[in-house]
Amino acid sequence: SPVQSGGCQGGGVRYAPYAEPSNAHVCHCRMCQKAFGGYFAPLAGVALGDFAWVKGRPGIFRSSQAVERGFCETCGTPLFFRYIDRDRISISLGSLDDPSLVAPARQYGLESRLPFLASLTTLPGSRTEDEIPAEARARLKSRQHPDHP
Secondary structure (H helix, E strand, O other), X not given: OOOOOEEOOOOOOEEEEOOOOEEEEEEOOHHHHHHHOOOOEEEEEEEHHHEEEEEOOOEEEEOOOOEEEEEOOOOOOEEEEEEOOXXXXXXXXXXXXXXXXXXXXXXXXXXXXXXXXXXXXXXXXOOHHHHOOHXXXXXXXXXXXXXOO
């Protein structure tokens, strides 16, 4: 049985790893920044034999001769990274139903790591509900697919 589950924001694509993801890391390379629309990509891999798409199928973009990246064609969620000549798939950690279970232990692509990342946790912050008036919160009710523990 699956050890975890995950999928896209809209719920159209779901997957299940049947082994614990390994080599959890963040990649700062410019290609990952663009693919995730963020400062880095959090990823961890499993063998293809220990992975299954359980609902829908992702779109695929060949970002280089060696790499393909998967995403939901409907909502755009980045779902995976894969070297096409290897029998492993690296799932996007944020697409797991419980991303807290897989903590990154390594960084790659340091040549593109943004210099201010180390200071992000020191920035002032607030909870979402602190910034949005109560009467406006109802309009922000999430339409995303619920996580499944």
